[in-house]
Amino acid sequence: MKGRYVVKIKIEEFSEFQYSENNFIKITDKDFNIKQMCLNNLTENRLNTAISKIGNFNENREEIFELLSEDILSEVNGFHVYELKEWLDQMIREKFKNGTTPFQII
Known part of the structure; x- marks a missing residue:
């Protein structure tokens, strides 16, 4: 069947959508809080432990980032862990870009 298709997406107040594997996944306040918790757990102590x-x-x-990501995600329940892992890996790399670190490495 050829032709144009119009897809309407209702965007609710205070919510976002992300595109993943041809599906739109609603990012809820709970999901946002989980992401915030992950960022808060990205600490100097966890880095030095890794x-x-x-x-x-x-x-x-890379091995350290992977272990750090797994450590933080081990505390998260009820979220699309694969999508969260991709996001967290990106956040970790962003935090340590250009070979610098905001933490003191011991």
């Missing part, structure tokens, strides 16, 4: 388990930060950045 580094102590894996080794040198500059040589093992």
